[in-house]
Amino acid sequence: MFEKEIREAASILSKSTRASASCGAGVSAESGIATFRDAGGIWDRIDPAEVGTPSGLINTLEREAPKLVPLFIEILDSFESAEPNPGHRALADLEAMGILKTVITQNADNLHQEAGTTDVIEVHGNLFRMKCLACESIRKYERKPLIREVKERMAGLNSFNLTALASLAPRCDGCGFMMRPDVVMFTEPVQDLPRAFAVAAGCDVMLVLGTSGVVYPAAYLPREAKKSGAAIIVINPTENPFESVTDIYIPMKTGEVLPAIVKMIREKAV
């Protein structure tokens, strides 16, 4: 399926040394990560206004912790069992082959790094990088051990009130205060935005992967890249929200298409 488009994408990428990728939730969904915005996703089950902001989360935890805990555990489980998928690994291959320079991702699950990509811009932060709420120092944790530790502490709680849940958070090595995941919640600014736009403006090919095009800044990056003359290759099984700037659209999963592209380039079949 879409053999011609895949070959064309491989041909364009084979000539590039400064390609970029802009990744949305679809890339992580292929690894089984719970998604927020899709139909049946987390925001269909709980109002983002209630838990999507720091103050909303604290207020809701105070009132309705028992209701939130099962959802919280379900999300933790999906992040614990996830593994990098063939799409993640193919992006790491493209980087190692000297084709792909930078991955810009909306996902905070660390799977690109675990697949071997070294240059990742995480505009929504990283769930396993903790930031001290007092002194703002940062500490990166390993994904699975951290989740297991949080789940163990949860199992030991007698009640799910705010104080109890706050005790789940790791403590700062420096000052001993509570840490929180260094992720972007609603009302908070996205991270590394100037660099994300510089990468978009400086690339010659942008792979636009599994993104719905509604989340800032992902919605703007392909347009920025196109303005600077980059070829835009969109891979997303459900839709192409970037039609006006797209050169090649492949309506398939990234985990199917990207490994095929890597194989064609390696075998010089382009």
Ligand SMILES: [Zn+2]
């Ligand atoms: Zn601290």
